[in-house]
Amino acid sequence: MPDRVTVLLAAGGEAWEAPALRLLNGGASLVLKRCVDLTDLLASAGTGEADVAVVSGELSGLDADAVVQLLRDDVRCVAVGGDQDALTRIGVVAAVAEPDLALLPDVVGSAGTRELVVDPEPEREPSFDRAGTRGRVVAVHGPAGAPGRTTLAIGLAAEHAHRGHGTVLVDADPHGGAVAQHLGVLDEVSGLLAAARLVNAGSLDAAAFARCRRQVSERFEVLTGLPRPDRWVEARPGVLDAVLERAAEVGDVIVDTGFSLEDDADLGRPVSRNQLTLDALATADHVVAVGTAEPTGLARLARTLVELREHTDAPVTVVVNRMRDSLGWGRRDIVGMVEGYIRPAGVHFLPEDRATVDKALVAGRSVVELGDSALRRAIAEVHARVLAGHAAQKPPISR
Ligand SMILES: Nc1ncnc2c1ncn2[C@@H]1O[C@H](COP(=O)(O)OP(=O)(O)OP(=O)(O)O)[C@@H](O)[C@H]1O
Ligand SMILES: [Mg+2]
DSSP, X not given: OTTOEEEEEEOTTOTTHHHHHHHHTSSSEEEEEEOSSHHHHHHHHXXXXXXXXXXXXXXXXXXXXXXXXXXXXXXXXXXXXXXXXXXXXXXXXXXXXXXXXXXXXXXXXXXXXXXGOOOOSOOOOOSOOOTTOOOOEEEEEOOSSOOSHHHHHHHHHHHHHHTTOOEEEEEOOTTOOOHHHHTTOOOSOOHHHHHHHHHHTTOOOHHHHHHHOEEEXXXXXXXXXXXSGGGGGGOOTTHHHHHHHHHHHHSEEEEEOOSOOOOOOOTTOSSOTTHHHHHHHXXXXXXXXXXXXXXXXXXXXXXXXXXXXXXXXXXXXXXXXXXXXXXXOXXXXXXXXXXXXXXXXXXXXXXXXXXXXXXXXXXXXXXXXXXXXXXXXXHHHHHHHHTTXXXXXXXXXXX
């Protein structure tokens, strides 16, 4: 039975062990082994047969390192009892309070497979293939306040595909992916989690990666993002690097990232909450920094431009979104401000255009696919700066 979730149980002698065993052997899951302690659990996970570890929240030695070691063996950790906040911080996927034990089968079920199953479609031919050349990686980043990272990343990818280039859009926002929703990809499977799982298992080959992606249009494919913000922990360091390397084998790659560059891989966290964003920026050949044109947006953008210097050596193109005349400053003022912080590859402006973005959101399409608009023309200008004329062969990624 391929979709039975296999479980290792390490209850540390707690009284809930017997009822948990009964609940978890009920049908959708199967307990492979009762482990006597953490050492036993880690060794058992190493056999590669288990999907989920159900552990006592008080299990002796359970810490961030142990959780990451389990993830490397592709085993997600669900805790029963203990301090839920502290457990979530060390990377436990879900924590169930002891009185709620009846919820355990559901929690284990969703931790186990649902969002992680790759497309069962048999060996579909990739819709495009670069035949041995490597595509470019463009990371779209920007500060908090929803400046339009996703809208722009989708627009750039759609424009690039529209111009005849194989394009992979990777949703790497660690705070929860939105690309699938924007594009109407109604699929419960997370391409990114599926790919992460394959990386952990050492089996992300070209065919497996093709099954993780979804097709949007003829030359436009998407790797959908995290289904819930709390799954960020599975993007341990190295996962996105491997994914982007594969993606660049099949096309030029646009990466939608999160808003924060803070490296918070301490305070008991196994990896930084922003690991995906940091990895995307470190790998990118070109970074697009997007901010909004109003005062708070520009102040945040300025801080981002300063912070970016520490995270990438790639050229940075600045995009100021939602530009409108009523703000009282012009393009020249903003270009001057930007150049006070960095030497940009270019500074571009996207107009405030609620009607077009709303139409795109409702239709589940990119603004590019809707036909001509001021916003689309502005995105095409950014595309020309960042991606046009760059579809040439490049050497393999080196960091
Ligand atoms: N040029 C524009 N004119 C009007 N509305 C826009 C424009 N660009 C983006 N928006 C709207 O702003 C909102 C945020 O955009 P988007 O989701 O792309 O931002 P984000 O930076 O990815 O945000 P998040 O932090 O949620 O990931 C959306 O409702 C989007 O439709
Ligand atoms: Mg977004």
